[in-house]
Amino acid sequence: MPRSDCETVTLDAPDQQSALHAPAAKTARDSDVVIRVRDVTVAFDGKKVLDGLSLDVRRGEILGFVGPSGAGKSVLLRTILGLNPKQSGTIEVFGIDYHGASDREKLSVERRWGVLFQHGALFSSLTVRENIEVPMKEYLDLSPKLMGELARLKIDLVGLAPDAADKYPSELSGGMIKRAALARALALDPEIVFLDEPTSGLDPIGAADFDQLIMTLRDTLGLSVYMVTHDLDSLFQACDRIAVLGDKKVLVEGPLSKMLSYDHPWVKSYFHGKRARTVVLPDQDPAPSPKKTAGAA
Ligand SMILES: Nc1ncnc2c1ncn2[C@@H]1O[C@H](COP(=O)(O)OP(=O)(O)OP(=O)(O)O)[C@@H](O)[C@H]1O
Numbered sequence: 001m002p003r004s005d006c007e008t009v010t011l012d013a014p015d016q017q018s019a020l021h022a023p024a025a026k027t028a029r030d031s032d033v034v035i036r037v038r039d040v041t042v043a044f045d046g047k048k049v050l051d052g053l054s055l056d057v058r059r060g061e062i063l064g065f066v067g068p069s070g071a072g073k074s075v076l077l078r079t080i081l082g083l084n085p086k087q088s089g090t091i092e093v094f095g096i097d098y099h100g101a102s103d104r105e106k107l108s109v110e111r112r113w114g115v116l117f118q119h120g121a122l123f124s125s126l127t128v129r130e131n132i133e134v135p136m137k138e139y140l141d142l143s144p145k146l147m148g149e150l151a152r153l154k155i156d157l158v159g160l161a162p163d164a165a166d167k168y169p170s171e172l173s174g175g176m177i178k179r180a181a182l183a184r185a186l187a188l189d190p191e192i193v194f195l196d197e198p199t200s201g202l203d204p205i206g207a208a209d210f211d212q213l214i215m216t217l218r219d220t221l222g223l224s225v226y227m228v229t230h231d232l233d234s235l236f237q238a239c240d241r242i243a244v245l246g247d248k249k250v251l252v253e254g255p256l257s258k259m260l261s262y263d264h265p266w267v268k269s270y271f272h273g274k275r276a277r278t279v280v281l282p283d284q285d286p287a288p289s290p291k292k293t294a295g296a297a
Pocket residue numbers: 044049067068069070071072073074075076
């Protein structure tokens with residue numbers, strides 16, 4: 001059940017409110033843009049899923065990417081990662097046209113990003129530590145001892161207990177699997193992480209904890225985060241900006257305040273619907289209810 005369906009959330013920390021409801025940020029400078037997607041069209045068997053889509057992901061921000069089911073959110077993510085071909089348009093990652101890049105350039109880009117796929121996608125026959133070491137073995141030339149030490153640091157960074165290192169995915173809870181998968185995504189100290197529905201399947205507290213972890217990583221590591229999500233609480237609490245996919249392109253992108261005033265049927269029903277109304281907005285009278293702070297246990 002989505003968190004918004006089962007609890008009321010108050011956003012009453014001043015810093016949260018100002019981050020979420022600040023006027024649209026100034027146009028990003030080139031050096032602030034980590035991912036630049038321009039006029040991208042992707043089709044399968046002649047049927048367009050994305051048509052002339054443009055989007056920026058800025059350094060140090062958590063961008064929430066939303067849209068109706070089947071709209072093409074995963075297709076865009078996979079296309080940015082070079083896992084889907086595109087028919088036209090350009091995608092620059094760290095200023096490099098990844099699709100047109102040489103193998104060497106691709107390798108240099110891949111070392112600077114981390115990916116958490118929807119269901120964690122851990123190797124079931126490997127322990128958590130061994131899973132985290134997979135990208136290290138692929139991209140770095142380190143001794144087994146150093147890789148083990150780095151893996152344990154990542155395990156600590158994502159809030160898993162040290163004994164998780166030697167556990168297999170089948171021995172972990174859903175929340176632990178997400179954290180282990182995040183630890184693997186962080187294995188190479190990336191500048192950006194791509195998260196595909198990171199809180200899906202988590203209980204409300206586990207999901208709030210995960211959001212808090214992502215915010216902490218943004219603040220402490222300066223990480224940029226591209227998060228595909230259906231989770232309204234993540235959008236309201238964790239995201240600096242939101243982009244909405246619809247009609248095969250980005251309909252609107254900006255802070256939450258922009259989403260709330262945007263006149264499009266899906267955007268209106270999503271951000272003003274019954275589920276959204278259970279997330280109390282600062283300009284509404286909060287109903288007397290238990291307060292929730294992200295990360296509270
Ligand atoms: N490799 C593929 N070949 C053919 N069609 C595909 C392929 N990948 C995706 N599609 C189609 O593209 C469309 C968008 O799918 P996508 O998974 O990106 O949606 P989504 O917005 O992520 O949906 P959800 O929120 O339900 O996960 C769907 O109609 C899907 O069937």
